[in-house]
Amino acid sequence: MKVIRSIDDAIAAIGQELGVSHWRPIDQARIDKFADVTEDHQWIHVDVDRAAAESPYGTTIAHGFLTLSLIPGMSKDNYVVQNAKMGINYGLNRVRFLAPVTAGSRIRVRSELADATRVGQDTVNLTVRHTVEIDGSPKPAAVADVIARYLF
Numbered sequence: 001m002k003v004i005r006s007i008d009d010a011i012a013a014i015g016q017e018l019g020v021s022h023w024r025p026i027d028q029a030r031i032d033k034f035a036d037v038t039e040d041h042q043w044i045h046v047d048v049d050r051a052a053a054e055s056p057y058g059t060t061i062a063h064g065f066l067t068l069s070l071i072p073g074m075s076k077d078n079y080v081v082q083n084a085k086m087g088i089n090y091g092l093n094r095v096r097f098l099a100p101v102t103a104g105s106r107i108r109v110r111s112e113l114a115d116a117t118r119v120g121q122d123t124v125n126l127t128v129r130h131t132v133e134i135d136g137s138p139k140p141a142a143v144a145d146v147i148a149r150y151l152f
Helices: 007-012 028-038 048-054 064-069 071-075
Strands: 002-004 017-020 024-026 079-081 086-097 105-120 123-134 142-151
Touching: 002 007, 007 105, 007 123, 024 028, 028 064, 064 071, 064 086, 064 142, 071 105, 071 123, 071 142
Parallel strands: 002 079
Antiparallel strands: 017 105, 024 105, 086 142, 105 123, 123 142
16 A cells, blocks of 8 residues: 655655555445435346346446446555645546446456646645456456545
8 A cells, every 4th residue: 555645755656556455346236226326227237137138248237437436445445645634536537437347246446646746835636547447357347537636
């Protein structure tokens, strides 16, 4: 796990891998709960029987936004920013969903510090490229450049 203690630490770590999380299971119950929260009950996510019969994946798949929403929690395995007074989500630069996450699979996230931009004397934007890997798949589920702003 990478520890970033200052803006200078962040700038020095540009281009480095920050870490790889533990595997997390993606089961149908999690997919169903996400569907309820987001009101996205498309059959490819929640209708197990129809997905088995009609989907090219042979089963239900997780919402892309479910996969994306798990990045912050999983990335806590990979790096920590210490000594910051505050950190906020600043945005996303690029997100691509490259392979489906089928129900019953496991995912993890690999994080790399793509950029660290000083935006003030005590403020930095960290752009972290998160690659969500699927256990046993050569293709990642998603790649997202997430920007967080930290005030030191």
